[in-house]
Amino acid sequence: MSKIFVIDSEKRPLNPIHPAQARQLLTSKKAAIYRKFPFTLILAESLPEVPVSPLRLKVDPGAKVTGIALVSDSTGEVVFASELNHRGFAIRDALTSRRQLRRGRRARKTRYRKPRFLNRTRPEGWLAPSLQSRVDNIKTLVEKLRRFAPITAISQELVRFDMQLMRNPDIEGKEYQQGTLAGYETREYLLEKWGRQCAYCGVKDAPLQIEHIHPRAKGGSNSITNLALSCEKCNTKKGTKDIKDFLKLDPSKLTKILAQAKKTLADAAAVNTTRFALLNVLKSTGLPVETGSGGLTKFNRSQQMLGKTHWLDAACVGKSTPVLIIKGIEPLLIQAFGHGSRQSCRTDKFGFPNRHVPREKIHFGFQTGDIVKAVVTTGKKIGTYVGKVAIRSSGSFNISTKNGLIQGISHKFCKRIHAKDGYSYAT
Template sequence: MAVLVLDKRKRPLMPCSEKRARLLLDRGRAVVVRVHPFTIRLKDRVGGDTQPTRIKIDPGSRITGMALVREGADGTEHVLWLGEIAHRGHAIRDRLAQRRAFRRRRRSQLRHRAPRFDNRTRPAGWLAPSLQHRLGTTIAWVKRLRRWAPVTAVSQELVRFDTQKMENPGVSGVEYQQGTLQGFEVREYLLHRHQHQCAYCAGRSGDPVLEVEHVHPRRRGGSDRVGNLVIACRCCNQAKGNRTAGEWAEALGQRSMLDRTRKANAERIEAGKRPSLRDASAVNSTRWALFHALKATGLPVAAGTGGRTKWNRQRLGIPKGHALDAACVGTVESVVGWNCPVLAIKASGRGSYQRTRLDRYGFPRGHLMRAKQVRGFQTGDHVRAVVPTGRKVGTHTGRLAVRVSGSFNIQTPKGVVQGISHRHCVLTQRADGYGYTAKPKPMEERERAA
């Protein structure tokens, strides 16, 4: 992986090789600016000639691949840096659900206040917080790379997933145009599909009340699409609770005919459950917002399709990967130097304002520390700890989690090392809301998996 270089006035120069960066550091001509991605600043140089470089983006729902390439005159692209950004949209969704539960409890149990819901308007182009996070994180890393490298253009994979084709690959003609629920309401469609009987017990429980039930519960990330809905009687719906159909089938026994019927139908529903379209919907919702945000940076933006990316990757014999897909976005003649380590970037956030934990009933339990820093360190800092003696002897490098006692935890690539004293820790990079891990080269990882 190339080393990013800045001049004396912190303006980006062309990246150099690891060997050259090591020589510059040994001779005292450069200093380290960042460890992840590794960036140095020259002490004795102002300005210099640069070549056209491009940021290429493969946006995803959970992981976004990014590649920094140097464009050759003959159309060859030389890969300088590869990165994969792991988003935290699911954590944001869970935090918002928890905050919503806190507000509901305060409104109902502690002090009464009428709920307000009709005085909040959403501006044009509004995105859910979990989707806005994906957009903001990608744009933030584009701006970072522009500060550290002479970027002249951006390429984005402007892909659109056909969710109707994904759910039903054989749909075509009028059915594709009209959709599944043409002429039906959701409940009436489900009643017609299950012949006005409970999908689990087939009417053997004797409960006449039929309800719309989620195969994968909404509280655990299930959607309201028709593929995740069935008709169930109230008895089966309450017995299933907050479990998936597969988990309920495992919990059911063979003691009665009713249990055997429920178990067989739950296993059948779980086996026929269609894959979630949450990730595809997230990419479809943010693709144009990301494109317009990239245009707002002032750089030329080129858009490519997912089919072109796959064709480039297969034609050039490049293995599948988020960062390598990004290197193959758009018009590509050949790609050189793609077999380099990939920097895994995990969005971890900058902490929480919550000052207490909760027990299973929602009541406060204990108190969290008030101070953000302990002994000059804070959670999220990247440190290098050299432990001379004891059971944890050795060198540990990773992301820090502080404690008031001064005995810290370090998240290393091999796992969490607990109880490291602050006296052994040396700061390598301040917390910036991300965790970093160097993944092996794509070919080495492919051989190891084989």
């Protein structure tokens, strides 16, 4: 099982402990719960200087999900693991919607107003908000873990996808194209793009081959948009047939594959753009930062015959990777939600105002986004519910649990177990 973080009475991080030992400390009242997520104890009394074993924080950044692991270099034990889901694409969509609403409003209200799209300057190192949020999410989690664990070093996967080479394999520079990096990038990208399964029959956990959607024999290219993954049986069966002939009896699958093939390289572009900004953030901690390639991460994972998950990829980042002990580890799943919106008037789908947003954010000591535990003892909804709360001034709250939305829970039954911080947590 994942170990429990412990800090002393002066809030200095100590060695993480086994959950059974944590229960003993809580039962004997020698410690109290300091944080629910990640679960952390604080000792009631100060102790003499205790030797602390250093830990290495490993980060595998991704466009949608970032894997994070805490590993002991000396023993190889994975102490903590988490997978952080970003909200970059949600931010992009929200900014697009806001821009459209503003543009429509300005066209209606100030038709002859001078355009204002060239009078802004961006500072050096500026990132789009959807990309900056990814870096900030990782920075927040790293700072939080440093407060609870004795971290002395950091490892980051510094992968670079060659976008031009992936789109056009015939680009100049033959000696570079034939290197292992180009092949690795293409294969890894295709595995992610097609969900590590055959595009035609959907089989998983089988040897997969790179297949040309539009056959080379009929003029198809090696562009990444013309490549798919196929099992040997489907690849042989398709041969040099055009995909429209091969799937003429299954038009829904044909439409799905053609749409997936045209999918943009947005994820790879996001990783490319943010990799050095994240590296600078990690270096600003003052800790030594080790970088490793994506190929090395895959090599380490393959050598130890580990599964393909974000947190296991993180644990395998860098040359410093020892023989890992991962027994019983359950990653903490973190979802970034942000801190809400400052929009004071909601609009309908046409951009016209239709409802007002109250300014008060706190009611009965709770605010939307708090994680609460509600023990309902009366009424039709008797039971215990844990999840994020959405407050109302009436005192009737909604709680989003892992089993669904529970509506109409009185604030009298609620107890806050984790203050709103812009994230939700699950195991």
